[in-house]
Amino acid sequence: MTDPESGALHRRRFLKGVVIAGGATIAAPAAVQAQTPDKPKANAAPPTAAAKASEREHPPEVERLTTEKTGSDFMVDVCKTLSIDYMASCPGSTFRALQESFINYGQNKSPEWLTCMHEEVSVGMAHGYAKVAGKPMAAIVHGTVGTQHAAMAIYNAYCDRVPIMVFTGNAGPLDERRPGVEWFHSVQDPAVTVRDFVKWDDYPMSLQHFAESTVRGYALACAQPAAPVFITAEAKLQEEPLEERELRKLSIPRLTRASQAVGDxxxxxxxxxxxxxxxxxxxxxxxxxxxxxxxxxxxxxxxxxxxxxxxxxxxxxxxxxxxxxxxxxxxxxxxxxxxxxxxxxxxxxxxxxxxxxxxxxxxxxxxxxxxxxxxxxxxxxxTHSNYQDFxxxxxxxxxxxxxxxxxxxxxxxxxxxxxxxxxxxxxxxxxxxxxxxNGFADRARKEAALSWDATPISSARMYMELWEHLKKEDWALVSDSDFSSNWPYRLWPMEKHYRAIGGSGAYGVGYQPVAALGAALAHRDAGGGRVAVSITGDGEFNMAPHTLWTAAHHNIPYLTIIQNNRAYHQEVMHVQRMANRHNRGVRNVPIGTTIDNPNIDYAKIAQGYGAVGIGPINDPNDLSEAIRKGIAAVKSGQPALIDVVMQPR
CATH class of the missing domain: 3.40.50.1220 (TPP-binding domain)
Structure with a gap:
């Protein structure tokens, strides 16, 4: 066995300040020596008046490196008074103190910190969660750049009238900003990028202000019409020590929910x-x-x-x-x-x-x-002026x-x-x-049978094969069906409120995989082994494939079926319409709209992120077994993906 004390440069002996190497003595660096200053000699002369005056004019630099409680701890206390179960984030330095307080001081419970790989995922996840859970989830985004990343997801949630608590960090006072990158990630008005499509925003200037704004924001987000709110947590407030005498002056308002407006x-x-x-x-x-x-x-x-x-x-x-x-x-x-x-x-x-x-x-x-x-x-x-969703x-x-x-x-x-x-x-x-x-169901089944054996696989065949397995389960569709000819509404019995979550709001591409992740989380927490299923276009999925890593990391089981038509097909149809309108033919329509050459293997992508990946499925007769395996994986607690090569609609 190797002697742990052997070697020319052992760590403990190095930190003591001296190492014997080849008969020479090596002194510790001055910074290390400074940690153990020499004691003054007993017979040393007292400092002169001139020395005292010099010390007053040039006091020795003293740095306070640790503290027991900070403003971010109080911010966590505020959030814990609200019914917020999760805080989703892509890591960022502007909220570093808050993150540390949530995971240590707050013990990573109520809310639990969820790791995402893009701010649009953090907010979109909260969007889908709120539609199932019936209450807001929180997301926190990193300063200027994180807010810009998150903007599309915030807009989707605004247009869909869904309550979300969105937080950001910011270093406001210029004399408090570290040189370099902290300037790029700070801003005078943090909410200006998203103000036109949030319900309310605030930049609290004190911890008491933060408490009142956060409680107010939660209440406003939930009041109908619901929508996201945006609150900035000033970095100085997060990181400064919070002394006991200051803490005693602070209070957290009690949340009161407004009653919803009733018709006259x-x-x-x-x-x-x-x-x-x-x-x-x-x-x-x-x-x-x-x-x-x-x-x-x-x-x-x-x-x-x-x-x-x-x-x-x-x-x-x-x-x-x-x-x-x-x-x-x-x-x-x-x-x-x-x-x-x-x-x-x-x-x-x-x-x-x-x-x-x-x-x-x-x-x-x-x-x-x-x-x-x-x-x-x-x-x-x-109703806002600039973004005209009204x-x-x-x-x-x-x-x-x-x-x-x-x-x-x-x-x-x-x-x-x-x-x-x-x-x-x-x-x-x-x-x-x-x-x-009485004729609706029969007509839908006859239409679904028209392309039953087609290759690529028809969307109707896929939905019916899926139903043969789902009908044995308690299930929930966590995706919009607008781009699938509404087949689930036409072919499946949908009798409970949680069976579907409706539309996306602004139809921003990329909503589907991220909202499905949040909705699946809410269904998981509902208990009972509910099987959540998302039918996601390949164009949508490519905006945020890394949602599968978050699902695998946080044990969020759901089934994603890629409706792989190898194109942004909505845009294919738009360009076809323009080409016909301009009398130029449709030969060049695939340019800029298709996703092929090379074809993407989504099953391998899923496996790389730690999920179960199945496919690609080209033969409709292979669908049933693939779906059986996918649902079995979900019921065992894993996220799973099936890549189905399909017709456009």
């Missing part, structure tokens, strides 16, 4: 009269339901009036197995309607009108003249600025009070809806 009683009474009197009423729902109770209330309202519901699927609003869910007949029903009730419309104008995408764009009405329109929405409560203005006969989910029970009661007759007419309308509904 007079407006509800008038709306009830309109709906009862209508011969062909239609309910259109978009970003309406946030809970199972909201779905149940919508069913009650529809059954009370025997009125068809057209679900635009901004959320999981209406069970697609209910005979009054008539989304597939939406255009015809809206065209015939004499009264329309729109609940949380994202685009009321677009519900009532259509614009032709041609050289000279023209608008025509979807509805007949004289139709009565009732809108219940919080849309007008959050859509074109549309007039309604009754426009209730209120939370539709909170208001619906009151509307139901108003209808019951006003309803004196009409039961037979309502029942006849209901029978008509039953007859129309």
């Amino acid at each position: 009683a007079n407006a509800l009474r008038e709306a009830a009269k309109m709906l009862i009197a209508a011969e062909a009423p239609v309910i259109i729902v978009d970003r309406y339901a946030r809970s199972q109770q909201a779905m149940d209330d919508l069913v009650k309202l529809a059954e009370l009036l025997q009125t068809p519901v057209v679900d635009n699927r901004g959320r999981m609003n209406m069970p697609n197995t209910h005979y009054l869910c008539q989304s597939e007949r939406g255009p015809a029903l809206i065209a015939q309607a004499d009264c329309i009730l729109s609940l949380e419309p994202v685009d009321l104008y677009g519900q009532l009108n259509v614009m032709r995408d041609q050289l000279e764009r023209t608008v025509s009405s979807k509805v007949k003249k004289g139709v009565k329109v009732i809108s219940i929405s919080t849309h007008d409560l959050l 859509q074109r203005y549309a007039a309604a006969d009754i426009n209730m600025t209120a939370d539709a989910q909170t208001t619906l029970p009151f509307l139901i009661e108003a209808i019951k009070r006003e309803m004196t007759s009409g039961g037979s007419a309502f029942e006849a309308r209901g029978q008509k809806m039953r007859g129309a509904f």
Whole structure:
């Protein structure tokens, strides 16, 4: 065995200040010697008045290197009073003190620190989580550069009206900034990059200010319409020592949640009269339901009036197995309607009108003249000027600025009070809806069978093969189906609120993999072994493949199926349309839109990040076994990916 004390330069002897090497004595560096200053001699002369004056003018440099409690500890105390379970981040120095306080002082619990590889993942993960958990998750981004990275995900969440707590760090006082990179990562106004698409922001100037702003921000994020808030944690406040006497002066406000706005009683009474009197009423729902109770209330309202519901699927609003869910007949029903009730419309104008995408764009009405329109929405409560997600203005006969989910029970009661007759007419309308509904499933299955054995694999075949395995499980779809011809809504029974999370908000490319990660985390925490599934386009996945590393690292199980059409196919269609419009043919359309030559092996990418990778699957007859393996991996607690080479839609 080697003698641990052998060797020419042993660490402990080096630190003592002397090493014997070849008979020579090597003195320790001055910096090491300075740690053990010589004691003054007992008979040394006292310092002269001149020496004392010189010391006062040029005092010896004293550095305080440690402390027991800092401002960042108090910031953690503030966050722990809120219902924040997770803090997602890509590491950055502007919040280094906060990170240390969360993981050590806060014991990495409530919130737990989650490691991401891009700020857009941190925020997008919080987006998906909030839509399932029904409460905000936090993300923290690194100064100027992290905020710019995160901006797309913040915008998606803003347009989707989802509550997120976004924090950043910043070195404000210039005399406190370290030379060099800290200047590049600091800014005078940290929120200016995202101010147009957050609900509220603040830059607290004291720890008490931080406490009040964070509690206020949480409450504002949750109040409908929900949206992200953005709070800056000043680096000086984070890192400075917090003395006991200062701590005693601080307090953390108690969180109080605002009650959601309810429609005016007079407006509800008038709306009830309109709906009862209508011969062909239609309910259109978009970003309406946030809970199972909201779905149940919508069913009650529809059954009370025997009125068809057209679900635009901004959320999981209406069970697609209910005979009054008539989304597939939406255009015809809206065209015939004499009264329309729109609940949380994202685009009321677009519900009532259509614009032709041609050289000279023209608008025509979807509805007949004289139709009565009732809108219940919080849309007008959050409207900014620059980023115009508010859509074109549309007039309604009754426009209730209120939370539709909170208001619906009151509307139901108003209808019951006003309803004196009409039961037979309502029942006849209901029978008509039953007859129309009975053909939906059969037509969808016949359409799905048209390309059953096609290669590349059809999206309908993939969804049906997936359903054969999912129907045995408690499952949740954590992806938008707009780019899959809405096959899951047409082929699968979707009867519970958590079955789907709706749309993305701004349709920013890259939302899908990151939101799925957060949604899967919330489903994991719900317990019961729920199988979360994301159908993600290859273009979307390439924006953030490293979400799989975060999933593997933090034990977040879910199944990702890559809808691998080897293109940004939405853009393929746009360029095709322009080429046809310009009479130039479609031969060159693949330039700048396709993802091939070489083809990407997504299964290998997944394996490299620590997830289970399966594929690529080219033969539709291999789908079932691949899906079986993928679901088995998820049920064992692992993230899994299946690469399926598919047709465009």
